[in-house]
Amino acid sequence: MTLAIIGGTGLTQISDLDITGQQTLDTPYGKPSADYVFGEMNGKKLIFLARHGNPHRIPPHKINYRANIWGLKQLGVTDIVAVAAVGGIAKQMAPGHLAIPDQIIDYSYGREHTFFADNLEHVNHIDFSEPYSALLRKRIIQAAHNADIMITASGTYGCTQGPRLETIAEIRRMAQDKCDLVGMTGMPEASLARELEINYANLSVVANWGAGIVPGEITMAEIEKNLQVGMSKAIALLQAITLLPDLTLV
Template sequence: MKVGIIGGTGVYDPQWLTDSHELSVDTPYGTVAVTEGTMAGGGEPVLFMNRHGLGHAVPPHRVNYRANLWAMAARGVKRVVATAAVGSLNLAMGPGSMVLVDQFLDFTKSRPTTFFDGGETGVVHSDMTEPYCRASREATLDVGKAVGVRLVNRGVYVTTEGPRFETPAEIRAFRLLGGDVVGMTGVPEVVLARELGLCYTSIALVTNFAAGISPDLLTHEEVLEAMADNVAQLRTLLGAAIPALQVPFECACPPPPATLSRIAPR
């Protein structure tokens, strides 16, 4: 099984890959830059993608999510692990926590969210009962226990449009709706992965408590500083999780619909 990594805020450099090389992947939605290499000791190639581009130049509402996920599938990726910096709405998930997300709430507004725009791909309503791959999440959780990286199993990811941070009133509303963490990139990424038949796992890295919970104002620089503290733990986790996810195992993630599989890169 070929694994792809999508690095979010603070996760820019795939130093854990060996024999790596840069690639440009053409898709119907644009060209995507990726890094391909292997883990120490060999094994299947691993694809790394910087979600926000070089120098964090692309804001969350302008990320070309369709091109990114299509490029993953075009290079033969079957399982995707995505990292994301988030704020916490849940006092039990404080700064430094790593949350394996299992559900989401979508409050985005202006992003293309599907490959199914009619025409050749038709009109398809994808099932989202389990938007994240349960088998991959459980495998990652087991690996975390083995290497001493504490992971929170399950959490609801609230996706906002950005690039602004949320108001305290919004955070109160999200908490009432059952949200645990809040970020700006979880959707449509998980939806597009499902449409392409990719097994998608999200590791949400908590950098702060959200507005109104924390007494302090939040800046992007502070998010980056908090992420830097998490990177060593994340590298340990990915170093063990990627080989585990490369081993074939059964999961309940559905294949892409027939209307898309005729043109999608498989």
């Protein structure tokens, strides 16, 4: 198993990662968001990629998702834990909380969303009934239990276009669609990983309530404050994942 961590808003680097090197890659789909960082955590080797670049400068709809995932495949990655800052819709998804969604609805548009687009010998269709790796999700949930970190172990992630936040009506529609979380980067990241047969799971860090869930406007100050709390829990969970006794990282 070769593990990669993709960091989202609030996680452009991991202070507890002992960095051993980094690599710039060119792919058939252009440049990835940032250099791939190699490091060790609890004696286990892994690869880190800042989804929005480092420093954080690439908005969700401009991320080169295909280059990011292709580069990880080139580096031999078999499993990805994708950390993402999200908004909470369901009542249990309060700011600062962690969730491991098991389903996704894609509301984004205009993104390069597949490797199966050009020069094909035949049309390719992937099974996406279960968009996240069941085994990898199980490992994350077990790690949270071992470390006594409170999580919600399921839920539906709704992926919007961004970079603006959603309207009250849009969040109301997503709630009617049974979305528990709203984010901007969950797709096509998950489906691209599936196309390349990489196990992929999402670690959602709730940064704010979705529009209209509670009174008042959503501010960046509020988001940043909640992310400080949530990301510290996320990093603790990532550490716990590397401590799993049956987890061999190479």
